[in-house]
Amino acid sequence: MSNSSIDKKIISAAVTLFNEKGLIQTSFRDIGEALGISDGHVRYYFRTKEALLLAVFNQMDEEILSKVTLVEEHLGDLHARLKGQIEHVFGVMASYRFFFMESPKTLGQYPELIHAYARLMESRRQLFLMLFSELGKRGVFHVGFDGPTQERVFQTVFLVSEGWIRTHYLSKGTAPDRAAIDSVTTLLIGLIAPYIEE
The missing domain is CATH 1.10.10.60 (Homeodomain-like)
Structure with missing residues (x-):
C-alpha cells in the first residue's frame, strides 16, 4: 500500500x-x-480513535455534499432533482450507519467529534435556509413559507434524517436497504411538498 x-x-x-x-x-x-x-x-x-472518527466523519460529509447542488439556473424537474439528491444523501448515510446507530453516550466520549457534529448541523441549517430563500425568490414556494416556517421544516428534516437509520434497524433488525431509502425520501419530500407552488 x-x-x-x-x-x-x-x-x-x-x-x-x-x-x-x-x-x-x-x-x-x-x-x-x-x-x-x-x-x-x-x-x-x-x-487516536477520535482522530480516525473525525476523518471518517469528514469523508462522509464530503460524500454527502459531492452530489448536492444548490439552485441551478434552470430548475427543470425540481421534484425529480430533489428526490435524486435526497436519495444520494440517505444512501451515503446508510454506508456510514454506525454514526446513526451508536448511542449518544458512546459518541459523547469524543468531544472533537461532537464539535464537528455541531458545526455540521449549523452548516446544514445555513445551506437549507439559503436554498429555501433562493427557491422562494424564484416563486417555487408559497408566500407563507416564511423564515419561522422554514426553520421548523429544517428542524423536522434534520430530526428525521438523524433518526431513520436507528428506527429502521430497531424495527426491522437489518441495515437500511433500497426500500428504506425510498421510504424516508418520500417522507422528506412529503414534508416540503405542501409549501411548493403548483
Whole structure:
C-alpha cells in the first residue's frame, strides 16, 4: 500500500468494521488485521480513535455534499432533482450507519467529534435556509413559507434524517436497504411538498 492511499484504506476498513461490530468493539488491531498491517501502522496515520472518527466523519460529509447542488439556473424537474439528491444523501448515510446507530453516550466520549457534529448541523441549517430563500425568490414556494416556517421544516428534516437509520434497524433488525431509502425520501419530500407552488 502506498502512503498516499493507506489512510483512505484505513478509513474504509474502519467504516466496514464500525458498521459490523460497532465503535466500542472495534480496535485498531481489528482494523490492522483487516488490512494485513500492524495496529501500530494504523496509529501512525491516526493516533487516536477520535482522530480516525473525525476523518471518517469528514469523508462522509464530503460524500454527502459531492452530489448536492444548490439552485441551478434552470430548475427543470425540481421534484425529480430533489428526490435524486435526497436519495444520494440517505444512501451515503446508510454506508456510514454506525454514526446513526451508536448511542449518544458512546459518541459523547469524543468531544472533537461532537464539535464537528455541531458545526455540521449549523452548516446544514445555513445551506437549507439559503436554498429555501433562493427557491422562494424564484416563486417555487408559497408566500407563507416564511423564515419561522422554514426553520421548523429544517428542524423536522434534520430530526428525521438523524433518526431513520436507528428506527429502521430497531424495527426491522437489518441495515437500511433500497426500500428504506425510498421510504424516508418520500417522507422528506412529503414534508416540503405542501409549501411548493403548483
